[in-house]
Amino acid sequence: MDLNFTPEETAFRDEVRAFLKDELPSEVADKVRAGRELTKADMERWHAILNARGWLAATWPKEHGGAGWNAVQRHIFEEECCLASAPRIVPFGLFMLGPVLIKFGSPEQQKAVLPRILDGSDWWCQGYSEPGAGSDLASLKTRAVRDGDHYVINGQKTWTTLGQHANKIFCLVRTSTEGKPQQGISFILVDLDTPGIEMRPIKLIEGGHEVNEVFFTDVRVPAENLVGEENQGWTIAKYLLTHERTNIAGVGFSVQAFEQLKSLAQQVRRGGKRLIDNPLFAARLAQIEIDLEAMKITNLRMLAEAQKNGAPGPESSILKIKGTVIRQALNDLSRRALGPAAAPFPSEDLEGNLAVAPADHARDAARYFNNRKISIFGGSNEIQKNILTKAMLEL
Amino acid sequence: MHFELTDDRRMLADTLNRFLTDTYGIEHRNKVAYEAPFHDPAKWAELAELGPLFALVPEEQGGFGGAGFDIATVFEPLGRALCPEPVLPALMAARLLAAAGEDLEPLLSGATRYAVALGETDAPYALEDIATEAAPAGEGWELTGRKSVVYGGNAAGKFLVAARAGDVIGVYEVDAEDAAVTGYGMIDGGGAAEVFLEKTKARQVLADAGAALQDALDFGALALCAEAVGAMDVTYDMTLDYLKTRKQFGRAIGSFQALQHRMVEMKTEIEQARSITILAASRMGTEEQSRTVSMAKNLIGRAAKLVAEEAIQMHGGIAMTWEYPASHYAKRLVMIDHQLGDTDHHLEKVMAGLQVA
Ligand SMILES: Cc1cc2nc3c(=O)[nH]c(=O)nc-3n(C[C@H](O)[C@H](O)[C@H](O)COP(=O)(O)OP(=O)(O)OC[C@H]3O[C@@H](n4cnc5c(N)ncnc54)[C@H](O)[C@@H]3O)c2cc1C
Numbered sequence: 001m002d003l004n005f006t007p008e009e010t011a012f013r014d015e016v017r018a019f020l021k022d023e024l025p026s027e028v029a030d031k032v033r034a035g036r037e038l039t040k041a042d043m044e045r046w047h048a049i050l051n052a053r054g055w056l057a058a059t060w061p062k063e064h065g066g067a068g069w070n071a072v073q074r075h076i077f078e079e080e081c082c083l084a085s086a087p088r089i090v091p092f093g094l095f096m097l098g099p100v101l102i103k104f105g106s107p108e109q110q111k112a113v114l115p116r117i118l119d120g121s122d123w124w125c126q127g128y129s130e131p132g133a134g135s136d137l138a139s140l141k142t143r144a145v146r147d148g149d150h151y152v153i154n155g156q157k158t159w160t161t162l163g164q165h166a167n168k169i170f171c172l173v174r175t176s177t178e179g180k181p182q183q184g185i186s187f188i189l190v191d192l193d194t195p196g197i198e199m200r201p202i203k204l205i206e207g208g209h210e211v212n213e214v215f216f217t218d219v220r221v222p223a224e225n226l227v228g229e230e231n232q233g234w235t236i237a238k239y240l241l242t243h244e245r246t247n248i249a250g251v252g253f254s255v256q257a258f259e260q261l262k263s264l265a266q267q268v269r270r271g272g273k274r275l276i277d278n279p280l281f282a283a284r285l286a287q288i289e290i291d292l293e294a295m296k297i298t299n300l301r302m303l304a305e306a307q308k309n310g311a312p313g314p315e316s317s318i319l320k321i322k323g324t325v326i327r328q329a330l331n332d333l334s335r336r337a338l339g340p341a342a343a344p345f346p347s348e349d350l351e352g353n354l355a356v357a358p359a360d361h362a363r364d365a366a367r368y369f370n371n372r373k374i375s376i377f378g379g380s381n382e383i384q385k386n387i388l389t390k391a392m393l394e395l
Numbered sequence: 396m397h398f399e400l401t402d403d404r405r406m407l408a409d410t411l412n413r414f415l416t417d418t419y420g421i422e423h424r425n426k427v428a429y430e431a432p433f434h435d436p437a438k439w440a441e442l443a444e445l446g447p448l449f450a451l452v453p454e455e456q457g458g459f460g461g462a463g464f465d466i467a468t469v470f471e472p473l474g475r476a477l478c479p480e481p482v483l484p485a486l487m488a489a490r491l492l493a494a495a496g497e498d499l500e501p502l503l504s505g506a507t508r509y510a511v512a513l514g515e516t517d518a519p520y521a522l523e524d525i526a527t528e529a530a531p532a533g534e535g536w537e538l539t540g541r542k543s544v545v546y547g548g549n550a551a552g553k554f555l556v557a558a559r560a561g562d563v564i565g566v567y568e569v570d571a572e573d574a575a576v577t578g579y580g581m582i583d584g585g586g587a588a589e590v591f592l593e594k595t596k597a598r599q600v601l602a603d604a605g606a607a608l609q610d611a612l613d614f615g616a617l618a619l620c621a622e623a624v625g626a627m628d629v630t631y632d633m634t635l636d637y638l639k640t641r642k643q644f645g646r647a648i649g650s651f652q653a654l655q656h657r658m659v660e661m662k663t664e665i666e667q668a669r670s671i672t673i674l675a676a677s678r679m680g681t682e683e684q685s686r687t688v689s690m691a692k693n694l695i696g697r698a699a700k701l702v703a704e705e706a707i708q709m710h711g712g713i714a715m716t717w718e719y720p721a722s723h724y725a726k727r728l729v730m731i732d733h734q735l736g737d738t739d740h741h742l743e744k745v746m747a748g749l750q751v752a
Contacts, residue, residue, distance in 0.1 A: 129712075132642075134643060134711055134712060135643045135644070135711070136643035136644045136645075139643070139644075139645075158712075159712055202716055202717075202718070203716065203717035203718065204715055204716060204717060205707075205714075205715050205716065205717060205722040205725070205726065206582065207429075207717065269517040270517065270518070270519065270520070270521065270524065271517070271518060271521060271523070271524035272524075278739070280739040280742060280743065281739060284739075332700075335729075335733075336732070336733075336737060336739075338733075339514075339519035339520065339733060339737065340514055340519045340543065340544035340733050340734065341516070341519070341543065341544060342582075342730075342733055343544060343581050343582055343583070343587070343730055343733050343734075344544065344579050344580070344581060344582065344587065345429070345579065345580040345581055345582045346582070347579065347580075349577075349579065350579060354577055354589060356516075356543060356544060356589065365582050365729075365730070366582060368729075369582070369722075369725075369726060369729075372704065372707045372708070372715060373712070373715050375708060376707075376708065376711055376712055376715065377712070380708075380711065381708070382651075382653055382654070382708075385653065386653075
């Protein structure tokens with residue numbers, strides 16, 4: 001048992017740190033720290049910087065332009081990025097579609113799509129969920145009917161994250177109604193410029209625009225855009241789910257949020273005293289620290305296991321559940337720490353002299369409400385518990 | 396022993412519920428609650444005409460209520476409707492003005508909107524921490540300091556400001572136009588303001604207001620508890636309804652035991668919240684008023700957060716949207732804990748009471 005990084009891993013971490021110090025634009029990091037909305041340009045800029053270094057596609061093999069990192073390196077990179085308040089890499093092209101094409105795509109598809117993800121020519125979004133198909137994804141209804149060398153798509157996708165920036169969408173569509181619902185699903189790539197597609201914004205609880213609805217009416221898509229075989233989409237989706245699962249615990253986010261919270265509790269004063277000197281508050285903070293310290297090790301243990309077995313097992317659901325619970329608890333405590341100052345609707349007007357909350361914290365309540373999503377999407381925590389029940393309990 | 400409301404109170408609750416259901420539906424509410432002036436001045440006037448403000452004070456001061464149960468009767472319907480009208484500041488101002496024996500007519504008729512400016516950046520909840528200073532100036536007084544997150548301050552004509560002259564905390568009246576007031580909206584709807592006072596002209600209402608301020612805070616906190624109970628009931632109903640209608644895996648999601656038990660827990664906490672609010676209402680005007688209100692506000696803070704978070708989680712993505720009303724209920728329920736003392740603040744007060752023999 002040795003909990004320390006190897007010398008190589010430590011060297012890698014230092015390299016990542018130095019890179020972030022030199023290359024991460026401070027005005028972008030400032031926005032991330034304060035929870036302000038990033039523009040499309042901010043995200044593209046960061047992608048380009050990472051791509052220039054060859055670090056954008058952490059999970060792809062080198063021959064496709066990826067970093068070729070192992071799980072521990074990816075973990076180190078993700079954690080360092082969080083600590084430096086780097087923007088999250090937009091995952092849809094890089095961590096979802098990329099690995100799918102590398103595994104299931106034709107050489108032509110790989111050649112046509114992968115480089116354009118890396119250089120930012122294309123922005124992909126994920127078209128899985130539908131109004132009637134959330135947790136029960138296999139019940140999806142959006143139809144794709146073969147017509148000569150095209151598929152004709154009709155239906156609706158929803159919750160499409162950052163679809164407003166995207167020019168492409170990868171979709172799960174129904175190509176057959178025979179047999180079990182899982183057996184009639186296909187995975188297809190769609191150009192959002194195709195006639196018959198309409199995207200509408202969905203405003204979220206805290207007022208932000210990050211998700212959309214996408215409507216498909218007689219949308220003609222070339223048949224060669226199908227990935228893998230017809231009706232093989234569920235296998236692909238399941239493969240992708242395991243890939244979605246590497247940074248699933250979000251430990252980096254939590255570590256960063258904890259540091260910010262500790263510093264906030266030192267700034268906030270109640271009467272003559274710092275909030276961190278209030279025993280009730282300090283107890284809450286310490287409680288989260290304990291959970292987080294354990295989570296770091298749970299995460300590393302499962303990482304090591306995944307490294308050994310080639311893929312994360314069902315235990316990764318533990319990471320998803322506990323990881324999101326801890327993140328949400330941190331968001332909750334930051335909001336509380338602010339007292340009434342958490343309550344104003346975030347706006348540019350309330351800055352400088354008029355600032356009600358300490359710098360970087362005007363959006364803590366908004367962040368708390370927005371992050372209720374993390375226990376809902378990517379397989380809700382209830383669904384994760386169902387997975388664990390099946391896989392572990394043998395009842 | 397019985398737990399029925401008097402006929403008068405039941406009628407008032409019915410009237411308010413009907414008025415709010417008919418004219419202050421969630422769409423209208425969301426339209427006015429998030430845009431300056433963050434409430435609906437026309438509806439404020441109509442609401443005032445129905446008389447709920449008079450229910451906030453006793454007959455001696457020109458009202459027809461003023462007891463704990465009157466407050467609960469008014470605020471529960473407001474909570475059910477997520478009503479952003481500044482009734483809470485009116486209640487607290489009425490308590491202060493009544494304590495000073497002042498004329499309440501302009502307030503009770505709705506003609507003058509008051510805001511009560513207590514909290515400061517470094518003193519959000521505890522009265523003894525406030526730093527705003529009052530100094531005599533000629534016939535009157537001058538105030539200097541900053542009052543932060545003054546609920547209803549964006550739409551108030553007059554402020555009642557807590558300020559200290561030496562060790563003594565008093566209450567001073569300031570005209571809105573004499574102060575530098577910056578209004579803004581709140582994340583859960585409604586409005587507030589920063590109030591900057593710089594040798595600002597003021598009238599002394601109460602020289603030594605410690606007891607009156609605590610009383611106003613107690614009544615305000617009780618009102619928030621009742622508001623939360625109303626909002627929790629609606630949120631619970633909405634969630635239960637959704638569990639019955641939303642289908643996944645070929646069945647209503649309410650058929651999953653994992654969710655059923657959590658609905659039961661939610662209901663249990665709501666009933667506990669209702670009970671402690673009733674207890675606090677019954678103890679208004681007694682020696683145990685403050686401590687019981689603190690118990691209630693603490694329990695409400697915990698219950699309301701549970702209800703908000705569980706309602707969102709059990710709805711799934713839909714309750715994350717602005718379009719779906721539960722999201723607004725959830726925001727209000729969580730943010731009530733940021734008003735007039737949070738769970739920890741009130742827990743400390745209850746703890747302090749443990750040491751009194
Ligand atoms: C902000 C946000 C961004 C998203 N981004 C995307 C995206 O980019 N692309 C995309 O395709 N999707 C996206 N999603 C959709 C997300 O994956 C779904 O919200 C999620 O799958 C849950 O589905 P649902 O919202 O329909 O809830 P439902 O499936 O209706 O679930 C409602 C409730 O029932 C529970 N439940 C369901 N089944 C069971 C069961 N068997 N046992 C116990 N409890 C159960 C759930 O856990 C939940 O609590 C996003 C969602 C959100 C909120």
